[in-house]
Structure formats: C-alpha cells, structure tokens
Amino acid sequence: MADLVTLTINGKTVQAPPGTLVIDAAKRAGIEIPAFCYYEGFSLQAACRMCLVEVEKMPKLQASCTLPVAEGMVVKTESDPVVKARKSTLEFLLTNHPLDCPVCDKGGECELQDMVFRYGAAESRFTEIKHHVDEKQWSPIVFYDAPRCILCYRCIRVCSEGMGVGALGIVNRGVYSEIAPSHGDHLECDECGACIDICPVGALTSGTYRYQTRPWEMKHVGTICTFCSNGCKTTLGVRNEKIVRGNNRDKSGINGEFLCIKGRFAFDFQDHPERLTSPLMRIDGKLQEVSWAKALEAVAKKFAEVKARNGKFGIVGSTKTTNEENFFLQKFARQGLGTNNIDHHRSGDVVTLMDALAGRTNALATVEDCYQMKAALVVGADLAQEHPLLAYQLRANFRHHNARVYTVTRGPVREDQYSVSRVRTEPGKELEGVESLRPMLSQEPELLILFGSSIKGEDVRRLVAFADSLNIPVKYICLVDYSNSRGAVDMGLLPDLGPGYQPVDNPGLTLPEMMAATDLDVLWVVGANPLARYSLAAANAFVVVQEMFLTETAQRADVVLPAASAYEKNGTVTNVTGQCQKLTAAAKTMGTKPDLEIMGLLAKEMKLNLGIWTVQSVFEQIRTQVRGYNIPLPVVATGQAAQTSPLNGRIPVISRPDLIQSASNTLFTSGSLGRYSKKLTSVLEYPGELYRP
C-alpha cells in the first residue's frame, strides 16, 4: 500500500491514502463538509458549489469534492470566506426554489432546509418573481416538481450508474434547466424510486407517500422486504398502524440504501381491501365468517380424527413465512401429526449444491461478495429482473473495482452492458456455454458463480466439477425465488430432509404427489398457493389454509385462517445467500394472527406437546438443532445479517430436480402476493419481462 498523505483540516492532522478527496478525508476525521451534488459511490459532478473550502496557498476557494489530498495541505472548512460562500450559494439556489417547506414532502428531512437553517441568509436580496413550472407526473410512482429541483444530478447518476437504467437526463439551460424522463413525458424504467430517495430536496416525490404525512410523525421500523430472496432491509414508515412509506436511507442492512420497487413501494398489500380479517369456515357449501375459537376447534378436531385413524395428511409450507414458523410447521407435521408429507414450492436446487460442496462452508457467497469478488459468472438468470440487489451489487463491483462479469443466458440481460463476455444458450444447454468460457475463466484470480433454477440436479454437480477444475477459489449462489425460500429448505420443509438437511426415515409425499393422491384426507397449506399451479385430486380432502387473501387455494378451503403478513410479525428469514436477518413487526391488521401463533394455538387445541411457541424460544431451538444456524444472537438482534452455513457433509438424498421450478418473477411481479399490491400492478404496462429483446 502506498504511503499515507498527511494534511491538516481545521487544525486537525489527518492521514489519508493518496487520491482520497478532501471531502472524504474530512468526513473520516469527523468533519462534515456540506454538499448537495457529491454522493459517495457515484461519479463526481462538482455542480453545486456547496463544498467549497479554503486551502492555504490557493488563491480561490476549492471544491473539496474534486480536490485530492496532497502532502502538507492545510484546509479550513468553517472559515469566514467559506461560510460567506456557502451563504451566497444558498442564496442563488433559493432564487427560484419555492419556499413551500410546509407542504413539501421533504420538509423536516431536506438537505437544503438544513443548510439554509445553518448557513443561509434570513432574507433574500432578489425581488424578481420566481420562475414557475407546473408539477409533472412521470409514472404511477414518480412525480417531479421542477421549481424545487436544485440540479444536483444525483437522480441522473443513481439511475444510470446505480440502477443501470439511465432513464433520466437534463434538458434546457440556465434557470430553465430541468430533469427530463427517458420517454418524453413519462418514464419507462425500473420504478425503483432510488431517484426519489436520493434527491436532497423535494423535487422528486413518490406516488405512494406524497402529501400524506411528515417524517417526524411516523414510527420507523426496520424489517426485511418480503418479496424476493435477496433480503433487503427496508425501513417502513408507519402512521396509525398503516405503512405509508418504505426506504432505507440510513444505509443499514446488506443492501445499503438500495431497494427495488417491491421493497420500496409494494408494502401496500398490507392494507389491501381484500385482506382476510376473520376465520372462514365452509358451512352449507359456502365460506362463512366464524370466530377463531370455532375455526381452531374444527381444525383440531379434524386433525385429531385423521391422525387417530392413521389417515393421510399433506402439508404445504411457505417460502415467505419465517424460519420459526417453518421450523414449527415441520415439527408439527413430524412430531405432532406423525407424517413426512411436507413440502413447499422449490425454486432452486440448494440441496444438490450443499451436497456437491460437501462441507466446504467457505464456498457459499454473501451479498457482500457480489460487490467484492474480482470475477462473476451469471448462469441462466436475468439478475436485474429476478434478483435486483445482486444485480446492483455486481454493477457497483464493476463500477468501483472493474469486476469482470460473464453471462450465460437465454436472452439479453442488463449485465451485458458491462460484461466481458456474453453467451446465449438454449435452456438446458447452459453448461456448454459455461464450458466455452473456460479459457477466460481459468485466468481469473477468483470467481463467483450465480446460477438460476435451470441448473439443477446433475447439472449442479457438473458446474461444481467444472469450477473445481479451474483451480481457483470459487463461491456459489444458488438463486431461489422468495424472501424465505432458502429458509424453507434449511428448516426442512421437505418430505425427505428434516431441518439442517438431515435425512428422515420413511420419506413422505412431495407436493405434486400430495396433490395427485386421491386418498388425501387433509391438505394443510400455510402461506402458499399450490392450487394456482396444480389441481387437487382428492375431492373429499379437508383443506385448511392460512392465508392473507382469498387465493385459489383459499377458495377451495374448508377452513381459512387469516394470517398476519411478514410486515406484521417478528421472526427471522434467510436470504438467497444464506444470511439470516430479523423481521420486526411494523403494523397490525385486526383479526389476523401470525402463522406461528395459529400453529401454536392449534397444537394447544389438539393437546400436542410441541414446546413453547414464542418466536424467541423457537429461534433458540433452531440455533441449537439446525446445522449451521448457531449464529450469534447479538448480530441478529441488532438487525444485522448473520451468515448461516447449513452443511458439513454429504446429503444422501436425491434432490428431485424435476420439482424445481422458479416462478420467474420480473421486477413487477411476485407470485400470488404481487397481485395484491396496487402499486406493483399499476406499473405492469411498463417493460418488465424477463430476457427483454
């Protein structure tokens, strides 16, 4: 490492590596230099002139956001000329900026407001009338109020560099300059809302949150996004038990401030008018509202009766419920009902990967690895659509570290913009494409392999064997669909594997087998919608469904128990890379109960002894009983991600690759749940299909 440069900032001696910008060096020394256009991680703009500092021996004030540190430099950030310059800059910014803080959404958390409060003049010397332009709506998500815009270009950069979309640009000149969307008067983009959150002022506002409340009126609850498997932390703003906004401005979590449209805006399923708020029971052929006591009693009676006569149960778990719920469900099935007929929608061959790696725990990548590793190979997945955070991390890795990215996909993907090599293959022929990259891949110092659901069974083993033959360190990510798809496998929602990939005696029925069994007595579905894909052969089966909405499966049910959503419960979920994170209840829907509580009450009603079913005690059981989940409590409790490593040997079962099928969600779809987000469905008209030509 090169020698550190020593400089003085406000009389404080500071050391920084050469090439560091003065603004960053100051920040690291705990000295804040205000800036609007400068944003860590994106290209330099030097447009706002807020970060001017005084540097000894330099005749004029310098923009510290573009000035690299130099040996012996003496910098002053709060001297009189600097403060005067800031005051003037602010006065200029306010020439056309309206003084409508009382109605502006950003009021209370606006960077311009803060700066004017700190440095600004109380009065303006301008008497001219402010230039006004009407507000524009660019999409169901994004609104733009040009007069409030201070032309910092942050939105443009986050969209083109961060998201790789490039939907925003600038038009006109001087005071008439404005940000403009890609398609004339509207946006066709990811609708991620990153531009809205990064805007230092209230020029960009969101269709969900605008003019609803004020930042200090909300309760801010950090939890994990319930849509895809990437496990972004989203901080929900809650007022009166209603979620009004989602963002992650404090950059906590594995995603920093990244969120896609689902994490930022699709929380609105939580108070969808069709949410179930009372248990339903089929009486006289029709689903009718009944009390919890009556519904639980009916279910418990039926379960006990079928168990007593050794009848056939079929249990379908969820890829969105918590680890605690999944663990308790399989315990209920195996110990309580004495059956191994338990399964879930499988969307990636984690089992074979775990087996093929045979205990190499250091071969499992984290989200951070997508940003750090020197080379990455994407096989059979449209990352920008299906795994937005991983795509964002790879893009940032390329921007900051020049990562070399290879893609082997069916159609064009966004990673093509910067990948060193792209191979198009037929589905099922991906490995031939991978093989063709061998000469280049073997030159890499290390490699991260991300593979989708088309690589399964023997193909996973072949992929691992191929990577082994490269003789370089390789890490893997087996892509799965939903927020706890990975946790569902780890917790043993499988007919042949218990928690932590422990094989069970007498494997039970798989999901399609349950659906096809004409003699099935009970089908118990917890937070899944199997009837969207399969039909139920057993006409007389007693169907119990724990759901938020009257899905296809719930419509067929004999008893429907209204479940709380992921934003209404506590627990943990495990993301695609095996990182376990904590859910914190943000809101409440009257009448619903978390699935864990429903199952606990059922166990009590049936007088089963399945142990205490509070979140804490079940999590403790997971920590002690599930291989690889002995994760440090403080890490999880403080809202950070704890890496699990649920393997340390071979798994002697066949993973049934035929059952692995991804839902292939795009940015704007998310299985059954996505249908109940008005925001998500409102943008369906915009491009969002996989492998867009």
Place this chain on the structure above:
Amino acid sequence: MASKIQEILGSAAAIAKGMSITFKEMLQPTITEDYPDGPAIFQERFRGAHVLQRDENGLEKCVACFLCAAACPVECIYIEAKENTEQQRISGGERYAEVYNIDYSRCIFCGYCVEACPTDAITHGHGFELASYNTSTLIIRKEQMLAPLEPGKKPSVVLDPAATALAADHH
C-alpha cells in the same frame, strides 16, 4: 372617659372614610359583567377555543404541514393530510387537512400552535364555554373549528350528496 370619646370619634371617622369610598364608587361606571345573562367581554388577545381560518377565496388556510402538532407541548393536535385535486380543492396549497382534531381535555391554551403556523390558519378565538360532562366530546373536529364562510363565498368542499346522507345517518 376620654378614651371612650376618642374611641367613638375614631369609629365614626372610619365609617365616614369607608362610606366615602362606597359613595364615590356608586358614581363611577359599572365594571361587573353580567355573564351569563349578558355577553362576556374579552381582551382582544384572549386565547380561547381555536378557529381555523379561511383565505380571501373561502379556501381553508391550513395546508396540513403538521407544524402546529409538532409545536404543541401536550401533543393534542391530530392531523391527517390529503392531496388537493383538480376536482376537489380545499386549501390553497398542494394539500389540506382531511382530519384536524384538537383534544381540549389536554390543550393548555398556550398558543404555540398559533405561533408555529406558517399560513396563519390556526388561531385562538374567544370561545371558552368548553365544559362537558363527557371527555369524548372534548375532541373538537375541523368542521367545528372552521371559520364560517363569508356570505356569497362558495364552500370549498362540494359534498357528494351520498356522503352527506351517510353523515346525517350517523347523527
């Protein structure tokens, strides 16, 4: 003996002095108020029940900025904001207070809300007959606080007849 005479004279003088004040006051104008038989009279800056003001067009001045609620030391102001639309304009700004409640069982009439308001919407009126046997009636809603429309001004809310009927049902 002498002391007895002195005592009588002293008492007489005291009575005369007292009565002189009484007779003098009888000739002065009355300052007693007749409330509740007559109207109560206030200093102009008396801080009584709040009034939400309207602008010169009859629109509500309140833009639901929540600053009054933030300033209120007892947190008795509750607001729900909503956006004005082309069809239904209620305030002059982008948004208006769809709900604006003050809980008079907590308000201490400090006037901080009035100080904080950037649009001079919330003001203290002179209303003071606020006593009630039921605390739930002490939560005063926006509709009860809004200044009446000047004659000839259109109301800002064009109520949908169905909604009005529904509201009437509830009373």
